[in-house]
Each structure stands twice: as C-alpha cells, then as structure tokens.
Amino acid sequence: MSPRPTPPEVDRVAAAQAAVAARRARAAVKKSVADRSRTALDVAETAWAQPHTAEASLRVTELLTSIPTLGPTRVARLMQTLAISDRKRVGGLGTRQRVKLRDYLVTRAGGEPARLVVLAGPTAVGKGTVSAYIRENYPDVLLSVSATTRKPRAGEIDGVHYYFVSDEEFDRMIAADELLEWAIVHNSYRYGTPRPPIDAALGAGRRVLLEIDLQGARLVRRAMPEAILVFLLPPTWEELVRRLIGRGTEDAAEQSRRLETAKVELAAQDEFDVKVVNRDVSEAAREVVELMAVPVSP
Numbered sequence: 001m002s003p004r005p006t007p008p009e010v011d012r013v014a015a016a017q018a019a020v021a022a023r024r025a026r027a028a029v030k031k032s033v034a035d036r037s038r039t040a041l042d043v044a045e046t047a048w049a050q051p052h053t054a055e056a057s058l059r060v061t062e063l064l065t066s067i068p069t070l071g072p073t074r075v076a077r078l079m080q081t082l083a084i085s086d087r088k089r090v091g092g093l094g095t096r097q098r099v100k101l102r103d104y105l106v107t108r109a110g111g112e113p114a115r116l117v118v119l120a121g122p123t124a125v126g127k128g129t130v131s132a133y134i135r136e137n138y139p140d141v142l143l144s145v146s147a148t149t150r151k152p153r154a155g156e157i158d159g160v161h162y163y164f165v166s167d168e169e170f171d172r173m174i175a176a177d178e179l180l181e182w183a184i185v186h187n188s189y190r191y192g193t194p195r196p197p198i199d200a201a202l203g204a205g206r207r208v209l210l211e212i213d214l215q216g217a218r219l220v221r222r223a224m225p226e227a228i229l230v231f232l233l234p235p236t237w238e239e240l241v242r243r244l245i246g247r248g249t250e251d252a253a254e255q256s257r258r259l260e261t262a263k264v265e266l267a268a269q270d271e272f273d274v275k276v277v278n279r280d281v282s283e284a285a286r287e288v289v290e291l292m293a294v295p296v297s298p
C-alpha cells in the first residue's frame, strides 16, 4: 500500500492541478476570443461589401460585445480609442473608422494587421511628391523601390527611384516569382514591385508604402487583402491639369493622353479603402502615415 500523501504534498498536488486548470481555461478564453473576433471580422467585411444586409445595420457596440472579455466598460473605452460614436452601425462607418476597426479585429483574431499601404491616384496628382516627403520625413516607413524597363530620367538614381532593368531581367524576375505585382503602365514600359524586401520588412514589423498604378493596386488587393488601398485625389480637376502641365515632363500629346487616362482612373476611386486629398503635401503625407499606425489594444 502506498503511503497516503502528507498534507503539504496534498497542497502541492492540488496547486499543480489548479494551475493546469487555470492554464487550460486561459487557453480556452484566448481561443474563443480569437474565434469570435474572426467571426466579428467576417460580419464587418460582409457589412462593408453589402450595405443593405442585417450585418450592416448591426451596431458596432453589439459587434464588439460579442467578443468574450469585452464588457460594456471596455467597449466604451475602445469606441473612444477607435473614434467611433456609440450609436454607429457597422455599415455606417467612415473609411478610417473601418480601417481602425478592421485592424483591431484582425489583431484580436490572432493575426498581424498589414502595415502595407498602397498609394495610387491619377497621373500628376502628386503621388511621387507625397512618397518622397514620406521617405524624407518618416524614415522608418519602407518605401518600396519598383523595377522598371523604362530608361532613367536626369537625376534619377538606380536603386533609389527605381531599379532600372532590361527587358530580359524583367522577364527573369517574373519567371522567378520575384514580383508581388507588375503591369504595363501608360501603354509603354513594365513596372513591378519586388517581393523579397516587402516580405522582409513586414516580417520585421516595419511599415511599407507602395506607390504604384491602379492596375498594380488591384493586383496587390488580390494578393494581400489586408493591405490598405489609398487613392490620392487632386483638390480639383483644374488643379490636376495645372500640376501635369506645370511639371513639364511630358509634351502636349502625352499630356492629353495622360489626362484621358486620369479620367478613367478617377472613376475607380470608390474601389479604394481611403481617399486622401493632396492639397498640402505634408498634410497628405501625414494622413497616409497615420493609416499605418500600430493598432490599439485595450
């Protein structure tokens, strides 16, 4: 017969059993928080894709309280952090609120919110200018350097503004699956986003900005649905024309061709998550970088 455990041993066994039970309970809560957050994310995505559904008319507070551990007090605090008023319904959220809520739910679901922002917009709206401002003033943001088959312009540096490559090298990059996306732009040259630096930066938790054309933005959306797509708008059409002519890099025929393309591009603005008007360069840059802010965790 084995000796009966003495009282201190009984205590130790009970304590160990309690610790195991507590660990299991915590794991179960964590899993259920992750599962319910994933469900809440699906509901929100449905609401944003289909505005006339029951999902769209759900209040944000109801959506959030469906997640275990989020009681009324934490939800109230969270709503303040997300800058969403209490009565808002999921379908009625503005784009920035959607981005914030989506980031929050992705994080709670155990995922990594993408810190990848795609900046697109019509020719001469100021994409290059805003990107350059971000490169200079927010050095922790990785500005992706595209590969292109076009020739460098005066002042452009290989590896800084673009990787200037031959047609053969571009073919090789496509075949080796080294490009996240690529497109023929303005019916002439090929442009593509090298994938390895982006994967490395995102893996290290860095924020990444892509300045690419509309076709590229659509391809990134397909490859990385969690990316945030930003459409840069001119204050007015007349100002866009002024900027294109003022830049003076295209002749008159090319300018009118680009303005025709710009009309088509402007018509696609509603496909984007967020629209930013480029009135003032530093202000537009700040708005873009703010979309990359690390998500809240109340």
Ligand SMILES: Nc1nc2c(ncn2[C@@H]2O[C@H](COP(=O)(O)OP(=O)(O)O)[C@@H](O)[C@H]2O)c(=O)[nH]1
Pocket (backbone or CB within 6 Å): 123, 124, 127, 128, 146, 147, 150, 181, 182, 183, 185, 191, 192, 193, 211, 212, 213, 214, 215, 216, 217
């Ligand atoms: N899809 C795609 N488009 C790109 C990429 N890099 C640049 N672009 C776009 O190519 C277009 C032409 O760029 P560029 O030759 O610098 O001339 P720009 O039109 O005067 O800015 C711009 O609309 C860029 O946004 C890329 O990697 N992929």
Ligand SMILES: Nc1ncnc2c1ncn2[C@@H]1O[C@H](COP(=O)(O)OP(=O)(O)O)[C@@H](O)[C@H]1O
Pocket (backbone or CB within 6 Å): 121, 122, 123, 124, 125, 126, 127, 128, 129, 130, 243, 244, 246, 247, 278, 279, 280, 281
């Ligand atoms: N906020 C702004 N206000 C006034 N001019 C601007 C602004 N942003 C850009 N520009 C000017 O507009 C022209 C086109 O900008 P650019 O960055 O080359 O456009 P994109 O890269 O979209 O083709 C440039 O001459 C640039 O200096």
